[in-house]
Amino acid sequence: MASDLTVFDHVALVASTWETSAGTVEPVTRRVLAEFGLTALGTRFPHELSSGQTQLFGLALVFVRPFDVLLLDEPEQHLDPGRVEMLAQAMLERRAAGATIIAATHSSILSARTADLTITLGAQP
Secondary structure: OOOOOOHHHHHHHHHHHHOOOHHHHHHHHHHHHHHOOOHHHOOOOHHHOOHHHHHHHHHHHHHOOOOOEEEEEOOOOOOOHHHHHHHHHHHHHHHHOOOEEEEEOOOHHHHHHHOOOOOOOOOOO
């Protein structure tokens, strides 16, 4: 990450690599920042974020890209329950749009909200 780019700038940079029109980059960036509760942090630099905010920032960088299949590894790390719900909503919206999301998670809340199929590893009989 470039140290002279704000949270907004980073997400806009990623969006600009995928958007076909320059006029859509800013609206898409603002939508994803709002979706992850980062609008007020858009002018901050990534190194100024808390661990939970950094996790949301990373998720925003992923979710601003179009995808058909997404693999997430513990996306709920460092997130409080309200933010886990925010993540679940973003996942559900992408699923409703046709995407497949595979997530490794320790969060029963996230899996209960988003999973069509759950595989539990290391379960005790």
